[in-house]
Amino acid sequence: MRDVAALAKVSIKTVSRVVNGEPGVSPALARRVLAASERLDYRHNMTASSLRRSDGRSATIGVVLEDVANPFASALHRSIEDVAVKRGVLVLAGSSDEDGERERRLVSAFASRRVDGLIIQPSSHDHSYLLTERRAGTAMVFVDRPPAFLDADTVLTDNTAGVKRGVRHLVEHGHRRIGYLGDMRTIATAADRHQGYVEELAEHEIKLDERLVRLDLRGIEKAEAATTELLTGPEPPTALFTGQNLITIGAFRALRRLGLHRKVALIGFDDILLADLLEPGITVIAQDPAAIGRTAADVLFRRLDGDRSASEQHIVLTRMITRGSGEIRP
Amino acid sequence: MRDVAALAKVSIKTVSRVVNGEPGVSPALARRVLAASERLDYRHNMTASSLRRSDGRSATIGVVLEDVANPFASALHRSIEDVAVKRGVLVLAGSSDEDGERERRLVSAFASRRVDGLIIQPSSHDHSYLLTERRAGTAMVFVDRPPAFLDADTVLTDNTAGVKRGVRHLVEHGHRRIGYLGDMRTIATAADRHQGYVEELAEHEIKLDERLVRLDLRGIEKAEAATTELLTGPEPPTALFTGQNLITIGAFRALRRLGLHRKVALIGFDDILLADLLEPGITVIAQDPAAIGRTAADVLFRRLDGDRSASEQHIVLTRMITRGSGEIRP
DNA sequence: TTGTCTTTTGACAACGTTGTCACTTTGGTC
DNA sequence: GACCAAAGTGACAACGTTGTCAAAAGACAA
Incomplete structure (x- = not known):
């Protein structure tokens, strides 16, 4: 960004404004900045950006599935992805293999990367460990199975x-x-x-x-x-x-x-x-795994948009x- | 980290050392730091860490598949994950739906998050756009289909x-x-x-x-x-x-x-x-999707470990x- | 021309970490 | 008791961004 600023002969703050589409940059300058970042193959660094941003959002969510290769789980994964891409959010996915310890390790790895939210198909039988994450502001939704010892949004099949x-x-x-x-x-x-x-x-x-x-x-x-x-x-x-x-x-x-x-x-x-x-x-x-995944992602993003109402339990019907x-x- | 340091009455650098398991911290101090970070629910921030680190590694790789819900693709995904978890690396996955433009957008989103490497099941018919990423030091391996207009490691079925x-x-x-x-x-x-x-x-x-x-x-x-x-x-x-x-x-x-x-x-x-x-x-x-995924991940991590030899073409046999x-x- | 208001721009600090390097302590040797 | 090396510890800058706020430039009216 510093290099782009130098080449365009502006301050790096102006480059930041252009990159983020913030208003208040004259068209002439914006063009110069765009040309410079093009020429230097500039790639915006989202990790640095989310570190500095006031909301701290990483535009990434974590999904814990029983096994990403399982047809039911991968259908969930896909429908979650479909909702996420529309918002420019990427999906980190991991397999817990019906093992509570692996589930916890995955959640912990996701948390270290500061995901904005979690969608969990639980393997563990005690989710009180997630209270810490919740307090840190991480949204979370459970799918397919209910959480244990934790009140949270849930999407289940009947x-x-x-x-x-x-x-x-x-x-x-x-x-x-x-x-x-x-x-x-x-x-x-x-x-x-x-x-x-x-x-x-x-x-x-x-x-x-x-x-x-x-x-x-x-x-x-x-x-x-x-x-x-x-x-x-x-x-x-x-x-x-x-x-x-x-x-x-x-x-x-x-x-x-x-x-x-x-x-x-x-x-x-x-x-x-x-x-x-x-x-x-x-x-x-x-x-209907697609409906389950879509619902879960919708609820998650509503939470990320600031919905603080009581936790919801959704039931998806079978056929x-x-x-x-x-x-x-x- | 600052709070942990304050509670343990040490400098934040010492906390950093303990968190990263660096040598040269006396056992007594290490215990104090651990106790403090436990008490404050401290979560190491990998994004800040990778920003500052000299190697800049994010311990995350990106995987572009045709469709994460497709049985062949999800089997690839799983075997890649299995290799990655052993190294503490997380997997960002996305679906390109046989659309070159979506493939590029995914790669770009991965690049913004500074993934260490990419595994791509290509949809696009021109991968010269990846030269920029390669120059930036991103490792990449192609699976299932060969790259076009780019020389890169590839794992294909015969x-x-x-x-x-x-x-x-x-x-x-x-x-x-x-x-x-x-x-x-x-x-x-x-x-x-x-x-x-x-x-x-x-x-x-x-x-x-x-x-x-x-x-x-x-x-x-x-x-x-x-x-x-x-x-x-x-x-x-x-x-x-x-x-x-x-x-x-x-x-x-x-x-x-x-x-x-x-x-x-x-x-x-x-x-x-x-x-x-x-x-x-x-x-x-x-x-043998599992073998393809495993091989691709092995090659990718060898590249990340510094292997600079000529690009490899692996062929996995059918049965x-x-x-x-x-x-x-x- | 001057004064005032609005728009555009930039300097600087800060986000949470780690690399560098210098300082302090410890234990041992002469 | 003086000296030295090794081990332990911390102060500070820096990673690449964005928030804050102040300064500069432009627009307009009197």
């Missing part, structure tokens, strides 16, 4: 209602013995989904049979094994509800291997790419997509 | 060889009329893949029939329509090679709708989640995964 809808669909197709395969109970969404299963059965006065329930399944293989066990045991279920996309895939694999994919009904939580091309197509309760596997009758 | 392998597989299964469905020819990888098809046919002395070739297909729907047209026309192909994952999905949809999925062979470029559960399973030429669709005989 997990319980979604599962209930799916289980009701199975009941309406004549099923009474409905198996449930779920993810780690430590994950709030997984607990909510399991809860939906339990509630919906009760509403139809179907007695909960714990032998038809398998929880704490992580990954395709575990789900496949559990499904096989469930279906080859005594009194197997006539329908399955799977609480997460990898579990759905594992269950479908097992059904296929056992030749039961046209006999046992299956509804899964989360949509799966290609689910329509399988035989039968897989009926799912689809989340049932029927494709065949959920319509098999016992 | 597209031509991969396609040739797949086409040979079809020929070996008795096919002579092999259709080809490809992406935009402006994308370097798409051009290379088409080239592989042409070459392999020539090696088997099969005359290229342009009526069996459809290029510039973008997205599932276009691919589905083109496939339908190809198969319902006169003298339809007995096998198809699809040059990209969305095209493979579109082609498979068309085959299914026409009831030809067990009659016409299909091999696709890029692996697809669930491809093994379809009927028939889809034979693919799989890329054929046979699942049934590619083994159908005419």
Whole structure:
């Protein structure tokens, strides 16, 4: 900037004004400054700028996801980015791998870089550590799962209602013995989904049979094994509800291997790419990650714009997509 | 930092030393400083630090992807992140959407934040604009597609060889009329893949029939329509090679709708989640995005560590995964 | 011409850190 | 007890910007 000022024969403050589009610079001078910065390949240094600025904004937000390569998480990421670019804000993204310690380290690294806001898909089970960041003025929004020990803006899927809808669909197709395969109970969404299963059965006065329930399944293989066990045991279920996309895939694999994919009904939580091309197509309760991400980013930027009202809890609805596997009758 | 220094009754330089783990601070003082920074919730400000530091490093890199939500791109992103976290480096990610102008804007935004390095999956067809950044000392590596008008480190898939392998597989299964469905020819990888098809046919002395070739297909729907047209026309192909994952999905949809999925062979470029559960399973030429990302990040960090040797071109091999669709005989 | 008001411009300090270098203390040797 | 080297510590400037405020220049009326 000093070099540009020297070449344009003005003070560096004038260059600063031109670069920031501040008013009160005569057109002639502005042109001279622009020409000089062009000639010297001048690049505005946002880090120095945000250091000096009164608001201290870095025009950067941090996003903590379970895994940036996970389809659900990357869809969130993309819709957050879309809102951010419109405001000239960049996105730092990181994967916590369902590990509270990694989540904290990421947040800490983001905080060191003075991000303006955070969007967190939580892995940790205690977010009181974020009080410090909040006090420092960092905006934050939680997505997909609620924060623990912290009152903050949250955008969630209506997990319980979604599962209930799916289980009701199975009941309406004549099923009474409905198996449930779920993810780690430590994950709030997984607990909510399991809860939906339990509630919906009760509403139809179907007695909960714990032998038809398998929880704490992580990954395709575990789900496949559990499904096989469930279906080859005594009194197997006539329908399955799977609480997460990898579990759905594992269950479908097992059904296929056992030749039961046209006999046992299956509804899964989360949509799966290609689910329509399988035989039968897989009926799912689809989340809307794009809507979740967009909402979260909107709330975050409203906070950054000064909205100090009480924290908001947004619920994004699910949608049932029927494709065949959920319509098999016992 | 000033407050911490005051509370610990030391100079701020001593606090700086403790925070950066520099030697030459007595254990007693270090403890006092640590206690004080704990008590005041002190957060090291990396932006100020990198401004002042002699190397000017921000411990941040920028990654430009076609779309952070695309499975191939997000796999790249994740493997880059894995290398970066080990060095305490954070990743800024952005989507260029196959638009050269967006790519430039992202790079410019990254440059303003003084990233140490860039990993770019290019959309633009002229990268001479990056000369300025390079001169400013920014390291850069290109992934998936080569840079244009710029000599730089590059990590590519062996597209031509991969396609040739797949086409040979079809020929070996008795096919002579092999259709080809490809992406935009402006994308370097798409051009290379088409080239592989042409070459392999020539090696088997099969005359290229342009009526069996459809290029510039973008997205599932276009691919589905083109496939339908190809198969319902006169003298339809007995096998198809699809040059990209969305095209493979579109082609498979068309085959299914026409009831030809067990009659016409299909091999696709890029692996697809669930491809093994379809009927028939889809034979693919799989890329290794994790290896590409890891290699790119390794090269980038070697450059940041001072490696000034000539630019490197890495080729990551593909792998054929046979699942049934590619083994159908005419 | 002078006085007043408005617009344009620039000098300087400050943002939160680290590099440089000089000073003080400590422990050991003669 | 004097001297020295090594270790520990701090004062100050500087990184590239922007906020503040004052000075200069221009516009206009009397």
